[in-house]
Amino acid sequence: MLTLLLLALLNGVCIGLCRILNGRLGQASDAYYASLWNHGVGFVFLSLLLVSMPTPPIAGLLDAPLYAWLGGVVGAVFVVLNTLVILRLGATLCSLLVISGQLLSGVLFDLVVKAVNPLQLLGVIIIFVGVLAFRRMEARSNSPKQQPLHNQPLKPEKR
Amino acid sequence: MTTKLIRQLMPQLMPQEAAQLMPQEAAQLMPQEPKSQAYIDLKPQASTPLNLMLGLLGGVALAVMIALNSELAKYGSPLLASWVAHGVGTLVALLLLGAVRLRQAALTRRNGAAPWWAYLGGLSGAFTVVLGAMTVNSALGLSASIAFIMAGQILFGLVCDSLGLFGMARRRLNWGQGASLTVMALGALVVLLAQEGA
Numbered sequence: 001m002l003t004l005l006l007l008a009l010l011n012g013v014c015i016g017l018c019r020i021l022n023g024r025l026g027q028a029s030d031a032y033y034a035s036l037w038n039h040g041v042g043f044v045f046l047s048l049l050l051v052s053m054p055t056p057p058i059a060g061l062l063d064a065p066l067y068a069w070l071g072g073v074v075g076a077v078f079v080v081l082n083t084l085v086i087l088r089l090g091a092t093l094c095s096l097l098v099i100s101g102q103l104l105s106g107v108l109f110d111l112v113v114k115a116v117n118p119l120q121l122l123g124v125i126i127i128f129v130g131v132l133a134f135r136r137m138e139a140r141s142n143s144p145k146q147q148p149l150h151n152q153p154l155k156p157e158k159r
Numbered sequence: 160m161t162t163k164l165i166r167q168l169m170p171q172l173m174p175q176e177a178a179q180l181m182p183q184e185a186a187q188l189m190p191q192e193p194k195s196q197a198y199i200d201l202k203p204q205a206s207t208p209l210n211l212m213l214g215l216l217g218g219v220a221l222a223v224m225i226a227l228n229s230e231l232a233k234y235g236s237p238l239l240a241s242w243v244a245h246g247v248g249t250l251v252a253l254l255l256l257g258a259v260r261l262r263q264a265a266l267t268r269r270n271g272a273a274p275w276w277a278y279l280g281g282l283s284g285a286f287t288v289v290l291g292a293m294t295v296n297s298a299l300g301l302s303a304s305i306a307f308i309m310a311g312q313i314l315f316g317l318v319c320d321s322l323g324l325f326g327m328a329r330r331r332l333n334w335g336q337g338a339s340l341t342v343m344a345l346g347a348l349v350v351l352l353a354q355e356g357a
Contacts (some may be wrong), residue, residue: 001274004299005307011290012210014283020319021280024326027182032248032256035281046242046288058237061243064234071227072247074220076255079248081217088205090330091316094214095345099309101218101300102225103350110354119353126346130339135206139333 001095019082022093026083039072093134100127192351195349241288277326306351 018038026034061069086094104127107120223242232240294304323329332340 004297008294008304009311012308013315014287015313016264016312018280018284018302020325024277025273032259036252037278040246040283042285043245043319045285054256060234062281064231068231072244073251076248076251078220079259085214088210090320092320095312095316097214099347101215102222105219105222117353119352122350123346134339138206
């Protein structure tokens, strides 16, 4: 059980690492470039895995509805969005926002399909209180003494 | 008089000081020339409503992607579905990149130098699929897996932010920011547990 638990934690670390590395690449170029490399490298890696492992036949996928094939479209957009935001907000806040967005869309989906558990709505409200509080706290903490490195104008000045 | 002088000198003084402290990070944070319109700026106070909304929107996109992928996985395996998603994603990203660079007329521009490991984000992203398949279909179960995966992301993010690892800007949280993040995490936990119960 402990092994499984550690594996799940490691999974989270891998996700975080993936987004931070994309952020670093986006910093050198742009978010679209990072998205391209992320998907390209992942595709090659998964191809190697599929070749080396026994897998169900690919032909079975042809029976799937067309929209099920479009996960990659949304995925490419997601990496672009995440790469843009992670450098501005930091990995911690960015992860929390993405997680909140995921859970929020789950709640919205429930809202349409079935009755929503009031606890879910309470959780959503708590999340938004946290987001707003973070914004307030950041504005207050932004004094030059605390953050000597990051308080400089980072954009090159026009002369 | 003196204060005026110092104020004039400050812009020149501060970058030098930073460069002495952390030569590599400072060089990463302050690109010498503007590279494109898509330049990502790293202002310290960046939790603007737009950025926060974009972060949340990313989460919504991720949820949609996972829903579509698991639909596809029913006709094969999670690995196969992720393989297709990465293939489609590569094509879409190529189209997006082409469209953006054509519009900016910046086809000739060079990409800034990125360290080799920055290109390997896709590797750990794809590895996640394997790890996910191992934990979700085990005694740990789905919602506990999700909770620990989320915890892993947040903890790793905290480490990278506070130490400035992997080219992230170094961010030291004050108590208020830490408390706000804790409140967000608690809210997420409440939603997750409520969804399980429903």
